[in-house]
Amino acid sequence: MNDFFNSRIDEYEEHQLNAIAGAREFYPFTAKQLPMHPHARVLDLGCGTGLELRYYFQLNPSARITGIDLADKLLQALAEKYSDKDLTFVQGSYFDISFDACCYDAVVSVESLHHFTLEEKIPLYTKIFEALIPGGFFLLTDYFAQTESEEIGFRQELLRLKAAQGICDSAFYHYDTPLTVAHEIQALQAAGFSEIEVLGQWSATHVIKAQKDSV
Numbered sequence: 001m002n003d004f005f006n007s008r009i010d011e012y013e014e015h016q017l018n019a020i021a022g023a024r025e026f027y028p029f030t031a032k033q034l035p036m037h038p039h040a041r042v043l044d045l046g047c048g049t050g051l052e053l054r055y056y057f058q059l060n061p062s063a064r065i066t067g068i069d070l071a072d073k074l075l076q077a078l079a080e081k082y083s084d085k086d087l088t089f090v091q092g093s094y095f096d097i098s099f100d101a102c103c104y105d106a107v108v109s110v111e112s113l114h115h116f117t118l119e120e121k122i123p124l125y126t127k128i129f130e131a132l133i134p135g136g137f138f139l140l141t142d143y144f145a146q147t148e149s150e151e152i153g154f155r156q157e158l159l160r161l162k163a164a165q166g167i168c169d170s171a172f173y174h175y176d177t178p179l180t181v182a183h184e185i186q187a188l189q190a191a192g193f194s195e196i197e198v199l200g201q202w203s204a205t206h207v208i209k210a211q212k213d214s215v
């Protein structure tokens, strides 16, 4: 995955904006949902070169961001682009890295989590829940399968591709396997989020907000 994104750095942002239906609207929309108070603390999972941050910094220039990504070159590009901002980077997998507890006003992830199963997401979403302050929220902008049979079809195709190439089941292979929105909500509920809302939809991409209770 690291090599996949590092090798596409030059064309990456234009690709995101031109090739994904609704991207020119859902990136600014996502940014608008994030906390607007000065010095808000936000954790960005799979930040890449930070298209969502481009729009967020326009609205909240003093936000304090921690960005996690596997791709070192994307993080480097992000650091150069926003050298005047309060940005901390962590290179590695958000599945492996521990997050500070009760620390963030919001956690955001855009177009990064559509490779993982419901079972893989529950422990990650539990870590996110614990990393949020009371009253904080997780904002997930990603694309989803339209139906359960589409979700199953993606997963079967991934297994077929791995088998055909002699890749073991547990190894990561870059092939998109989005869940349905209903299954995503199930994973968020299992992690402790009780108030979950779909704020917007652009073709297959949805913006989901999962709120942590204030007390």
Ligand SMILES: C[S@@+](CC[C@H](N)C(=O)[O-])C[C@H]1O[C@@H](n2cnc3c(N)ncnc32)[C@H](O)[C@@H]1O
Residues within 6 Å of the ligand: 001, 002, 005, 016, 045, 046, 047, 048, 049, 050, 051, 052, 068, 069, 070, 071, 074, 092, 093, 094, 095, 109, 110, 111, 112
């Ligand atoms: C399609 S890009 C989206 C980047 C950015 N959020 C945006 O929308 O412009 C997906 C990003 O997720 C990162 N990623 C995927 N799996 C990851 C993981 N397990 N841990 C950290 N980053 C991951 C990739 O390296 C890549 O930069």
